[in-house]
Each structure stands twice: as C-alpha cells, then as structure tokens.
Amino acid sequence: MLKVGITGGIGSGKTWVCRVFQHLGVPLFNADEEVKNLYQTDETLKGLLITEFGNSAYTPSGDFNKAFFREILVDSNKRESLNQIVHPLVFKRFEEWSSEQKSPYVIKEAAILFESGADKTVDKSIGVFAPLEIRMERVIARDNRTREEIQTIMNMQLSDDALKSKVDYTIINDNEHGVIDQVRALHQVLVNEARHF
Ligand code: ATP
Numbered sequence: 001m002l003k004v005g006i007t008g009g010i011g012s013g014k015t016w017v018c019r020v021f022q023h024l025g026v027p028l029f030n031a032d033e034e035v036k037n038l039y040q041t042d043e044t045l046k047g048l049l050i051t052e053f054g055n056s057a058y059t060p061s062g063d064f065n066k067a068f069f070r071e072i073l074v075d076s077n078k079r080e081s082l083n084q085i086v087h088p089l090v091f092k093r094f095e096e097w098s099s100e101q102k103s104p105y106v107i108k109e110a111a112i113l114f115e116s117g118a119d120k121t122v123d124k125s126i127g128v129f130a131p132l133e134i135r136m137e138r139v140i141a142r143d144n145r146t147r148e149e150i151q152t153i154m155n156m157q158l159s160d161d162a163l164k165s166k167v168d169y170t171i172i173n174d175n176e177h178g179v180i181d182q183v184r185a186l187h188q189v190l191v192n193e194a195r196h197f
Pocket of ligand 1: 008009010011013014015016017052065111138139142171174179
C-alpha cells in the first residue's frame with residue numbers, strides 16, 4: 001500500500017484537492033481532523049496535555065481549550081512539545097486505518113506534514129500551492145479570522161520555497177491551472193508508483 005501525504009499552507013486548497021482525489025476513489029485520512037478528534041476523546045492524551053500545559057488545556061466543561069492553545073502555540077517550543085505528544089498517536093491511527101483500506105494508494109492530508117514528522121509516515125508527498133494573496137482571500141471568505149491572524153499562521157508555516165524543495169509532486173491551485181486535470185494526471189502516476197509498494 002502506497003501512502004501519500006498532501007500538504008500546503010493555510011488556504012492553499014489541500015482539502016479542495018483531496019476532495020478531487022476522493023472522487024477518484026482514493027481513501028482519505030485527514031490528520032488535522034483526527035488530531036481534533038483525539039483532543040476531545042482520548043483520555044490519555046487529555047492527561048498528558050494537562051501535565052504539560054496545565055489545567056487551562058481544557059475548559060471547566062472538559063472541552064479542549066482552543067483559545068488557550070491558539071495563544072501559546074505562537075511559541076515554537078510549545079508547538080514542538082505539543083507535536084511530540086500528539087503526533088505519535090495520530091501516526092498509530094493512520095497505520096491502523098491504512099491497513100484496513102483496499103486501494104492501490106491512500107492519502108493523508110496534513111497541514112504540517114513536515115513540521116510534525118508525518119512525512120516519515122508516508123512514501124510520497126504532494127504540495128499544494130497558491131499565491132499568498134489568493135490564500136489570504138480564500139481564508140477570509142471561509143473563516144471568521146482577521147488578516148493579522150491569518151498572517152501569523154502563514155508565518156509559522158513553511159515557506160513555499162522550503163516546501164517545494166521537500167515534496168515529490170506539486171499541484172498549483174491558483175484559479176488558473178485546472179486542478180482536476182492535475183489531480184487526474186497525478187493519480188495515474190501514483191497508481192503506477194503503487195505497483196512497487
Ligand atoms: P487549511 O490549511 O486552512 O485547512 P486548505 O489548504 O485545506 O486550508 P481549503 O479549505 O481547501 O484550503 O481551501 C480554502 C478555501 O478556498 C475553501 O473555502 C475552498 O472551498 C476554497 N478553494 C480552494 N481551492 C479553490 C478553487 N480552486 N476554486 C474555488 N475555491 C477554492
């Protein structure tokens with residue numbers, strides 16, 4: 001089973017691109033959704049986060065405290081600590097899920113594929129790219145976030161140049177290049193590639 005990671009900066013269109021792969025029948029594992037799910041449901045993880053970050057990690061009603069983490073994760077050391085706690089659990093989930101899939105290859109969508117070390121859990125990687133201003137406009141239209149907040153997230157993520165040097169394949173999602181044709185072509189490449197796995 002070939003495992004393929006898809007990543008890209010905020011608003012680049014990872015989810016959009018993954019939806020096209022899903023239409024072609026490729027199973028999708030959404031690492032970011034899985035993390036959110038674990039924060040809320042995994043009691044062991046909850047205990048680890050409270051030990052590491054204090055009682056504010058969860059609200060009095062027991063929910064993962066998003067606002068608290070949004071504030072502290074601007075600090076790269078804290079991001080690193082959180083990654084070290086949560087990502088091994090997600091990696092394990094991905095392994096279990098992959099072994100249950102019946103297709104030449106599977107995809108894992110992850111906003112921070114390289115930063116989290118998840119690149120080591122996949123065989124090939126795809127980067128989704130779009131100009132910064134288009135990304136900014138998309139996220140403003142999608143989320144209730146200010147330009148400043150979006151810029152802060154962009155600053156924490158790998159630059160396009162850094163990401164381009166790491167991925168095996170690229171998809172340009174800039175409203176000019178056709179995404180469906182790019183995904184179809186890449187799908188053929190990956191189906192062929194999967195024969196070696
Ligand atoms: P995040 O890292 O925040 O999860 P993302 O990379 O997954 O972002 P998407 O959610 O796929 O990005 O795309 C951002 C927004 O732009 C969404 O509302 C999506 O519907 C829209 N969008 C993305 N690509 C296109 C496109 N090619 N044409 C039209 N709308 C698009």
